[in-house]
Amino acid sequence: MSFTTILGLLINAVLVSTPPLLLAALGSCFSERSGVVNIGIEGMMTLGAFIGAMTAHYTGNGWVGFFMGGVAGMALGLMHAIACVSFNADQTIAGTAINFIGPGLAIFLSKALFNSSDSPSLTPAQKLPKMFAGRFTPGGFLYNVVETYPAAYLSILLVAVIWFVFFKSRFGMRLRACGEHPKACATLGINVRRVRYVCVLLSGFLAGLGGAFVTLSTVSQFRPSVIVGQGFIAIAAVIFGKFNPQGALIGCLIFGFCNGIKPLVGSSNAISPNLISMIPYVVTLLALILFVGNSRVPAASGKPFAKDE
Amino acid sequence: MKQKLLGSHLLLTLLSIVIGFLVGAILLLIIGISPGVAYAKLFTSVFSEFKYIIYSMIYASPLIFTGLSVAFSFKTGVFNIGAEGQFVVGSLAALAVGIFVDLPAILHVPLCLIAAALAGAAWSAVVGFLKVKRGINEVLSYIMFNWIAFYFSNYVVNLQAVHKEGGGEASKDILESARLTAPKFLTDMCPYANWGFLLAVACAVLVWYTITKTTLGYQLRAVGHSRTAAEYGGISSNRIFLISMSISGALAGLGGAVQLMGMSGRLSQFAGQEGFGFQGITVALIAGSHPVGCILSGLFYGAMKYGGTKLSLVNVPNEVVNIIMGTIIFFIAIAHVFRKLFQRKQKGGAAA
Numbered sequence A: 001m002s003f004t005t006i007l008g009l010l011i012n013a014v015l016v017s018t019p020p021l022l023l024a025a026l027g028s029c030f031s032e033r034s035g036v037v038n039i040g041i042e043g044m045m046t047l048g049a050f051i052g053a054m055t056a057h058y059t060g061n062g063w064v065g066f067f068m069g070g071v072a073g074m075a076l077g078l079m080h081a082i083a084c085v086s087f088n089a090d091q092t093i094a095g096t097a098i099n100f101i102g103p104g105l106a107i108f109l110s111k112a113l114f115n116s117s118d119s120p121s122l123t124p125a126q127k128l129p130k131m132f133a134g135r136f137t138p139g140g141f142l143y144n145v146v147e148t149y150p151a152a153y154l155s156i157l158l159v160a161v162i163w164f165v166f167f168k169s170r171f172g173m174r175l176r177a178c179g180e181h182p183k184a185c186a187t188l189g190i191n192v193r194r195v196r197y198v199c200v201l202l203s204g205f206l207a208g209l210g211g212a213f214v215t216l217s218t219v220s221q222f223r224p225s226v227i228v229g230q231g232f233i234a235i236a237a238v239i240f241g242k243f244n245p246q247g248a249l250i251g252c253l254i255f256g257f258c259n260g261i262k263p264l265v266g267s268s269n270a271i272s273p274n275l276i277s278m279i280p281y282v283v284t285l286l287a288l289i290l291f292v293g294n295s296r297v298p299a300a301s302g303k304p305f306a307k308d309e
Numbered sequence B: 001m002k003q004k005l006l007g008s009h010l011l012l013t014l015l016s017i018v019i020g021f022l023v024g025a026i027l028l029l030i031i032g033i034s035p036g037v038a039y040a041k042l043f044t045s046v047f048s049e050f051k052y053i054i055y056s057m058i059y060a061s062p063l064i065f066t067g068l069s070v071a072f073s074f075k076t077g078v079f080n081i082g083a084e085g086q087f088v089v090g091s092l093a094a095l096a097v098g099i100f101v102d103l104p105a106i107l108h109v110p111l112c113l114i115a116a117a118l119a120g121a122a123w124s125a126v127v128g129f130l131k132v133k134r135g136i137n138e139v140l141s142y143i144m145f146n147w148i149a150f151y152f153s154n155y156v157v158n159l160q161a162v163h164k165e166g167g168g169e170a171s172k173d174i175l176e177s178a179r180l181t182a183p184k185f186l187t188d189m190c191p192y193a194n195w196g197f198l199l200a201v202a203c204a205v206l207v208w209y210t211i212t213k214t215t216l217g218y219q220l221r222a223v224g225h226s227r228t229a230a231e232y233g234g235i236s237s238n239r240i241f242l243i244s245m246s247i248s249g250a251l252a253g254l255g256g257a258v259q260l261m262g263m264s265g266r267l268s269q270f271a272g273q274e275g276f277g278f279q280g281i282t283v284a285l286i287a288g289s290h291p292v293g294c295i296l297s298g299l300f301y302g303a304m305k306y307g308g309t310k311l312s313l314v315n316v317p318n319e320v321v322n323i324i325m326g327t328i329i330f331f332i333a334i335a336h337v338f339r340k341l342f343q344r345k346q347k348g349g350a351a352a
Helices: A003-033 A041-059 A062-086 A091-114 A141-145 A150-168 A170-180 A182-187 A192-219 A230-240 A245-266 A273-292 B002-030 B035-047 B050-075 B083-100 B105-134 B138-157 B184-189 B196-213 B215-225 B227-232 B237-264 B276-286 B291-314 B319-333 B335-351
Strands: none
Touching (some): A003 A041, A003 A150, A003 A170, A003 A192, A003 A230, A041 A062, A041 A091, A041 A192, A041 A230, A062 A091, A062 A192, A062 B319, A091 B276, A091 B319, A150 A170, A150 A192, A150 A245, A170 A192, A192 A230, A230 A245, A230 B138, A245 A273, A273 B105, A273 B138, B002 B319, B035 B050, B035 B291, B050 B083, B050 B184, B050 B196, B050 B215, B050 B237, B050 B276, B083 B105, B083 B138, B105 B138, B105 B237, B196 B215, B196 B237, B196 B291, B215 B227, B215 B237, B227 B237, B237 B276, B291 B319, B319 B335
């Protein structure tokens, strides 16, 4: 294999394995920055993955499925917001509950609708479309890099959009302030609860999109094992990236890159695939220990905001 | 007063459990299954025969350990989401000692348990060390360590020295002297009967004693309430974090050992995370982080898990158990709202 072919394959692998993590991580940035810990990302992704696959199966349209996956995640986000923002619940507990309800509901519905914990396989036409299909010679560099899911490029573009929202817009300034000092925000007339609701709903929506990307791109069906831990990795990427969208992108790319080289390294069979699978986790930890260090959590993160205090 | 609060926590927990079952019933109705049939099966699978109760206790044992682990970390304000990984390294350590060391049972069993506790403690202490020395968020490192443990376990299971010839994707069996097998009259009823449950109960009492009656426990709780206040009172919070995270890890590691030495006897290659650690979070939450409460909530979860395995016999998706458990913790999370409602009512009643 020539160098460009390998590079092309690698970029392709990164483009497929990064978006689910990245979408969920960007959502987590919203939630965490506004002061709500969302450990339920995993559950939101799993439900999004199922609803996405189910919708695509019935409508035959991958984009509709993708969107509905987001809506399903948002529904769980609404639950989380009601508990954490309206009822001042312990955010970790509510998130843990969502991690039971989301996957439980997904498999439960799959068994009810399809009589199996796996949803039916999607045809290529039912999945997310690829750009420039048939324009390039299969196996070439451009085929691997360009002829892929536009949703993947969109998710990376979203990093820039969210960076702009966070640091250059009024809403972004407010949401960051709500995560640092909600009382001061309330004094200034900012509706802290409303800001947090919006952020937690967005967080659920993006996590749901991330889950749906998995079923609507590579895996082509819902299976109970389809998300396995990606939600938690997204959370880790956000902490790694110090709660910034651009930092989260780097964290997600580490995982995407390591997942990408896995099949390339693993094909030699010299190293146990289990040891190779450990690499992204070890690399993330080492990067934290050596370069990144302390990741400061937004000051009000995890603390409910009660007006009557 | 204390009795009253305890009573109300219990009451709210029971209320949450009822709501959990109601939500489950509604979902079952929606997909056209009679909740009566499903719940009757769940109930009879657990209570209709004595041996089923033993099964529930066997299922509960590892969950009580991980529940204690999480509850213990909560006391110092640490969220041990890494019990999953500590459980795995605990079972690995017990496996290694159980296969490669040949001793009489009276020494072998304690040695396996000690190895598991030490492995779990070390696994968690590294995370504590990173937190204390490098300021690295423990939730992140716990998640990373869970996955490293997961793949490490799969790696070890497939090592030539450990792998069982022709045993599929599993390790060799641990030696008979390392098993926690119960006396014959119990194993006649249920082949998996083991001492794990008694160990779990003993540990729960020990944890309760440590937290409420010892200086260490006082320091743990002080740091959990307010780190700065504890520091002001001369308690080194870093030292306390390291100690509490190590003990929490040891408890989860013991859970892994009990599951291995009591139930499975060997380790299989994982396809996905087994979830004992995450279920431990639920056990701790339902118990309100009370160590003795963990026994009860562990039993409850164990029974639900065991009963859930029988649901497919009546064509009910057993995921309904997860939905019920999730709903229960969800309502426990917002339970304080109900508490306020109740209190307001009581006040109103007293005035009238």
